[in-house]
Amino acid sequence: MDDLLLNQFLLLGAVLFCLGVYGVIARRNAVLVLMSIELILNAVNINLIAFGAMHGSVAGSVFALFVIAIAAAEVGVGLAIVLLIYRNRRSVDLDDMAEMKG
């Protein structure tokens, strides 16, 4: 138990990922769904950095940076959409947004 095991980080990332998946599926508020997506992205980042450290390569860090940048962009646009929806429907409850119901 001296070393940091790769598996620890990866498992941690898996847990975070699954929590995020649960949040995406189970939450009704659109903003909370977006937050859960952030959890997922962070889990991915942990994986990337862990592998980068594993192989002594900086590529993992670089990609993690890119992920962060993309996450930021995605949250911006996503929240803009949520605002638009709120403006139109006066609600961000996803249950009310079953327009595509077939």
Add this chain to the structure above:
Amino acid sequence: MLDKAWIIPLIPAASFFLILFFGKRLPNKGAEIGIAALGACFVLALVTNVQWRERVNDAEHAAEKGGEHSEEGEEHGLSDGESAAAYAAVAEEEHVEFDVEPLHETWTWWSNGDIDFSVGMLLDGPSVMMLFVVTLISLLVHIYSTDYVGGDRRYTHYFAFLSLFTASMLGLIMSENTLQLLTCWELVGLCSFALIGHWWEEKPNSDAALKAFITNRVGDVGLICGVIILFFGAGQTFDILTINEMAVSGEISHLVLLVASCSLMAAVMSKSGQFVLHTWLPDAMAGPTPVSALIHAATMVVAGIFMVSRLYGVFFQGLSIGTSSINLLAVVGGLTVLGGASLAFVQSDIKKVLAYSTVSQLGYMVMALGVGAWTAALFHLFTHAMFKAGLFLGSGSVAHSVHSFDMKEHMGGMKRFMPKTYITFVICTGALIGLFPLAGFWSKDEILAGAEQLGGDGAYTAFLVVGLLGALMTAAYMTRCIYLTFFGEPRGHAADKEHPPHESGPRIVVPLYILSGMAIVAGFANLPNSGALSWVPDGLALRFEHYYEPKGEYFPAVLDTFSHPEFNIGIALGSTLIGLVGIGLAYAWYWRGLGPQGITSRNKVARAGHRALVEKYYLDKLYTDVIVGAVKGPVARAAYWFNQRGIDGVINGAGAGAVRGGRFVYDKIDQGVVDTIVNGSGSAAEGSGQGLRRMQTGRVQQYAALLFAATAVLAGVFIIVI
């Protein structure tokens, strides 16, 4: 000539075609071709007869020399490749039994597997004798016809058919197998039809022709069946010699021969005018008189007799002629004798009298064959041809001058107008009645002797009685006929003062002379030399039998049960006496007016009997009204019913069934099954679609949940399982 005798039928056949194609352009309209052809045939027939006589003599001499030298027999006239197989079986004191081989030529026409269909020539005693008879009578008839039917509307046609008939008859008597016999049989029937209906514009004539043909056809069924039965019975051969040999030696079973005989009897009954298929013969008098003389007196009607005598082995063994006292041939013959004679009494047409007389005499011949007197039958055939043809031609001569055949209406007292015809007619009548020493006496007497002597226990005595009775009746009705025609006061046309009847020309009278001459001398051809006439030298006696009775394994004479009748003075005197009695009775009735005249108008029984005779024993009514009517009425109705109900019912039913089937298919199958499947698949698709539709909730998170779940499952499958 003997081995080339097959040319003889071909000459009139060729003349038939020549007359048809060229006759009209010739000065005599084709008659000269016919007469020339027949003349040639007659000469050749005479030559054949002479050569046959030599053949028999040679066979006899060879047999007398002994058995060992028999193989090197004389080759005279035996160029058919077979040696005269004349071997002595047993040398008796007076007679040497010897065989005379018949001339037998065959040409295979076509063969099918094992069976050969051939045409050929079988020349032995009976055929040589018939050659003479047919060609002589045909020649005389040809000459007679040039006067009788001169100026006729179809003169050429008439002579053509006369030639064809002669050719067919000659072919029949020389056939070597039953198929050829059958073919020529049908051909003579066809010619008879054509010649009877010569004046077919008058309906009674064409009716008579049809009646003749169809009645003959009925009997021909029996002929065909008989031929087939014999074919199979004799081991699949049509050859007459083989069939006879096998029948005589007992190789064919008795039952087969019996059935074949009975079947062939039907043909004899129709063709040779036996009771009950004789009804066509009197009606056939509608044809020209020379035709009646040739065909219905002398030649065609004897085809049945000839056929029986040809296949005598079959009949002799099949009907057990040698050992019984009654058999089918004799019974039918006997019935015919009496039936024909009785019907001749009530005829006013002279030709019809002669026709019934022919029926009766044919009955004698069949009866003779039935009691086993083969030679007597053929001898009677020979003599009968002569005097009956003479009678017919004589009646034609009379009718030619008064232009009618009705004795009661237009004849009477013709004796002083036509003396020559009268004389020949009387001579021939005498021969017919059987007065000594005319021809008919000898032949009829031999038949009666045969009825008395041959056969098993009790012999054929019944038929002796029948024969004597027939002789009585023959005498009576012929005398009646002579009286009505030649005696008494002229009536009708005969009494015409401006154009009185006159004697006929030489072309008519000369044949009459020839035939009556034959009627006088022909009887001496078969002089018996037994009994009271044992003093007759061997070289003179039984010449007919000597030369013309077949001697060989194929003729039942080799059997113990076969024997020849001997001369019985009692029967000879008795029959002559009876004949005179008959003449006397008729004389008394007609000349003297004695006896119960007009009884039929007073007595009911007599009237009924007279009526039955006039109606020809109601046989014609039976045939046309009852038999044909029974077929026409119910059968036609049944056929119509079957057509309407049966056949149309089937068709309509098929149609209705098809309609119902179609409707069923439409309702049940098309609508029910097929559409159910099609609609079902549609509704299944819709149902499953409806089911799957619930997945589309419109909620994104649910889609995401499904997505992740599926991913997890797939990943699990890939990682863990695979």
Add this chain to the structure above:
Amino acid sequence: MVAQNIFFFVIAAAIVYSGLRVVTSPNVVHAALHLVVVLAAVAAQYILLAAEFVAATQVLVYIGAIVVLFLFGIMLTRAKIGRDQDLTHQGWIGGAVTALVLFGVMAYALLDEYGWSETPVPADPRIASVNGSNTATVSDSIFSAYLVPFEAVSVLLLAALVGAIVLARKD
């Protein structure tokens, strides 16, 4: 290395607990604040793994900007203040099952591949490079090897910026 291990587990516990609260909290603002904790703890994990620049960037961008955005979003969408019972679906069990299945698969795969104790992170996780500085190494990498993705991300950010403004403006 024992100290690192201890720190790791403490930080991991914080991450897991806070993550759980993010997805289960009935209070939106609490969820957002728990998100902050998660993000900060993740940054600490990065430092454990000697990725200092990424940790700094994480804190700056994620917590500094993204969480603020979230809070603005919560405010602008008038999320209910205080406990809100309508934040979780009725059928959240399905989600839980899905997540658990997914975790199960992933855990199995990871353990199968890397085992319990077979794959250690190297002892010296310092990623050596220019001047012994992580930041320098990362920047070198970005501006040489990964230049094109960098530019692409720039364009992406620009597009996002423009898009967000277009979407959210009042008209």
